[in-house]
Amino acid sequence: MKxxxxxxxxxxxxxxxxxxxxxxxxxxxxxxxxxxxxxxxDIEKVSKQGKLEELPGIGEHIAKKIIEFLETGKLKYYDEIxxxxxxxxxxxxxxxxxxxxxAKILHDKLxxxxxxxxxxxxxxxKISKLFGFGEKSxxxxxxxxxxxxxxxxxxxxxxxxxxxxxxxxRLKKLNEVLQINVAGSLRRRQETIGDIDILxxxxxxxxxxDYFTKMPEVVRVLAxxxxxxxxxxxxxxxxxxxxxxxxxxxxxxxxxxxxKDHNIKTREIAIKKGYxxxxxxxxxxxxxxxxxxKTEEEIYKxxxxxxxxxxxxxxxxxxEAALKNKLPKLIGYNDIKGDFHSHTKATDGTNSIxxxxxxAKKLGYEYFCISDHSQNARIARGLSEEDMASHLKEIxxxxxxxxxxxxxxxxxxxxxxxxxxxxxxxxxxxxDIVIGAVHSGFKSSMEEMxxxxxxxxDNENLDILAHPTGRLINAREPYEVxxxxxxxxxxxxxxxxxxxxxxxxLDLKDIHIKAAKEFGVKFVIDTDTHSLETLKxxxxxxxxxxxxxxxxxxxxxxxxxxxxxxxxxxxx
DNA sequence: GCCGTTTTCGGCCCGACTGTTTTCAGTCG
Numbered sequence: 170m171k172x173x174x175x176x177x178x179x180x181x182x183x184x185x186x187x188x189x190x191x192x193x194x195x196x197x198x199x200x201x202x203x204x205x206x207x208x209x210x211d212i213e214k215v216s217k218q219g220k221l222e223e224l225p226g227i228g229e230h231i232a233k234k235i236i237e238f239l240e241t242g243k244l245k246y247y248d249e250i251x252x253x254x255x256x257x258x259x260x261x262x263x264x265x266x267x268x269x270x271x272a273k274i275l276h277d278k279l280x281x282x283x284x285x286x287x288x289x290x291x292x293x294x295k296i297s298k299l300f301g302f303g304e305k306s307x308x309x310x311x312x313x314x315x316x317x318x319x320x321x322x323x324x325x326x327x328x329x330x331x332x333x334x335x336x337x338x339r340l341k342k343l344n345e346v347l348q349i350n351v352a353g354s355l356r357r358r359q360e361t362i363g364d365i366d367i368l369x370x371x372x373x374x375x376x377x378x379d380y381f382t383k384m385p386e387v388v389r390v391l392a393x394x395x396x397x398x399x400x401x402x403x404x405x406x407x408x409x410x411x412x413x414x415x416x417x418x419x420x421x422x423x424x425x426x427x428x429k430d431h432n433i434k435t436r437e438i439a440i441k442k443g444y445x446x447x448x449x450x451x452x453x454x455x456x457x458x459x460x461x462x463k464t465e466e467e468i469y470k471x472x473x474x475x476x477x478x479x480x481x482x483x484x485x486x487x488x489e490a491a492l493k494n495k496l497p498k499l500i501g502y503n504d505i506k507g508d509f510h511s512h513t514k515a516t517d518g519t520n521s522i523x524x525x526x527x528x529a530k531k532l533g534y535e536y537f538c539i540s541d542h543s544q545n546a547r548i549a550r551g552l553s554e555e556d557m558a559s560h561l562k563e564i565x566x567x568x569x570x571x572x573x574x575x576x577x578x579x580x581x582x583x584x585x586x587x588x589x590x591x592x593x594x595x596x597x598x599x600x601d602i603v604i605g606a607v608h609s610g611f612k613s614s615m616e617e618m619x620x621x622x623x624x625x626x627d628n629e630n631l632d633i634l635a636h637p638t639g640r641l642i643n644a645r646e647p648y649e650v651x652x653x654x655x656x657x658x659x660x661x662x663x664x665x666x667x668x669x670x671x672x673x674x675l676d677l678k679d680i681h682i683k684a685a686k687e688f689g690v691k692f693v694i695d696t697d698t699h700s701l702e703t704l705k706x707x708x709x710x711x712x713x714x715x716x717x718x719x720x721x722x723x724x725x726x727x728x729x730x731x732x733x734x735x736x737x738x739x740x741x
Numbered sequence: 742g743c744c745g746t747t748t749t750c751g752g753c754c755c756g757a758c759t760g761t762t763t764t765c766a767g768t769c770g
Contacts, residue, residue: 301761306760433753
């Protein structure tokens with residue numbers, strides 16, 4: 170998959186054009202880049218089918234450039250425009266507070282063409298002497314460089330969400346706060362978060378902003394205005410607070426939830442209808458009369474569309490669907506009836522069978538599957554055939570004692586390099602549920618990995634394919650695998666693809682889920698829990714399923730305990 | 742460079758905050 174390579178190329182072209190002060194093309198290239206970046210199919214495949222121009226934001230010229238790059242590994246146009254600006258100059262605009270205009274001025278006046286040059290000039294006090302710059306700018310540039318140096322790995326949803334909800338709770342207790350929401354990418358439950366956005370309505374903005382900027386964990390106040398303020402916490406986490414009049418709360422929430430492309434598109438729809446949409450409401454362009462602002466629903470309604478759930482506001486077809494009244498009815502956060510993937514202290518978990526079962530009952534589940542590792546997973550202390558056989562007996566014995574609750578005995582079985590499952594069929598048949606997973610050989614070629622997984626899926630005992638791409642967010646790239654083939658096979662063989670809810674996995678991810686759904690694949694949402702603590706992440710898995718447009722019927726573990734036999738051949 | 746329920750040409754989201762200015766440009770989300 171060269172999707173990321175192509176996307177980065179297009180982004181870089183956009184940056185260069187922006188520095189050259191070219192109008193409109195940067196936006197066009199950036200839009201195309203985002204399309205490629207979030208494409209679930211292989212761009213080469215799309216290209217070979219001659220369907221590049223069907224993708225949003227990609228027209229004749231960008232399509233030609235993509236084809237050239239895919240076929241030759243090079244792009245003449247890029248090489249040419251790159252020559253026109255100094256090497257590394259496009260790096261400059263990665264420094265917060267530095268944009269194309271300032272980069273160009275600094276280059277023209279001070280010959281600055283890299284972040285290193287920029288730092289040197291700022292430290293020597295050369296920048297503050299320039300027209301249009303001052304001491305504060307110089308200081309901000311140095312602080313910006315620090316941030317870039319420290320790296321800006323995005324925060325995992327599983328870390329950002331609890332933190333944001335905690336601060337939301339604190340603000341909610343202020344008498345002055347009328348309505349409050351976590352907004353932005355967090356409200357959309359994106360897998361990683363850049364910064365945390367919080368929206369508040371109040372009659373006394375000053376009080377709320379003061380409280381917010383003086384919270385004990387605040388290290389720096391980045392901005393503090395009448396209606397908008399930003400703070401930085403110790404671990405470089407930025408939180409933006411937007412304060413708004415209660416009467417326009419819905420408009421602000423719509424604006425502040427995004428994403429950017431979704432907002433642009435909704436505003437374009439507004440314009441076509443003779444309206445204007447901003448965070449202050451939907452207005453008639455001519456008379457400036459306010460048409461809607463209190464709730465998101467009334468704004469979307471006035472635009473002639475359904476209100477898309479925040480999780481799918483990504484401009485991936487939800488606007489077109491909402492206009493036709495054809496939005497999916499997404500799986501709800503209370504629809505899950507059980508969890509199929511968990512580990513006990515028999516392998517690399519920390520709790521006993523009994524403790525996990527008790528915790529699952531408390532969550533209101535009807536069933537729960539213990540699925541410890543197989544023998545090949547040495548690091549995870551995987552169980553030998555004999556040990557697994559007795560472990561299964563132990564689970565089944567305990568299951569008999571439980572009333573109104575179905576405890577299932579299974580295993581997360583390694584898919585070996587040759588595509589075999591890590592236990593003989595005889596042992597697999599004794600399990601209620603067999604979950605296949607790749608835990609080794611991540612660097613294999615796409616062909617090897619695809620064949621390995623497809624072969625495993627031919628094993629009649631396999632029920633679920635766990636974390637199908639093996640990625641760890643910010644830590645490990647997914648292995649190379651032809652997902653289209655996996656999706657096709659999964660649909661044919663009734664093998665359920667897992668949506669692993671661990672914050673660092675969230676695997677499958679949103680765009681792949683949506684693509685797999687097109688093949689008719691069904692999914693399970695599992696926590697892959699190794700302790701009682703991580704059972705709570707089920708919500709992140711559900712959020713990810715929602716981002717992949719899943720309805721209740723797409724997710725197997727929304728079924729009742731009685732219905733399990735319909736989905737799993739070894740369960741009666 | 743892309744795109745079309747005003748358009749195949751002429752548009753291209755909208756507003757806040759900041760620093761450096763004497764009314765605004767640049768950056769950000």
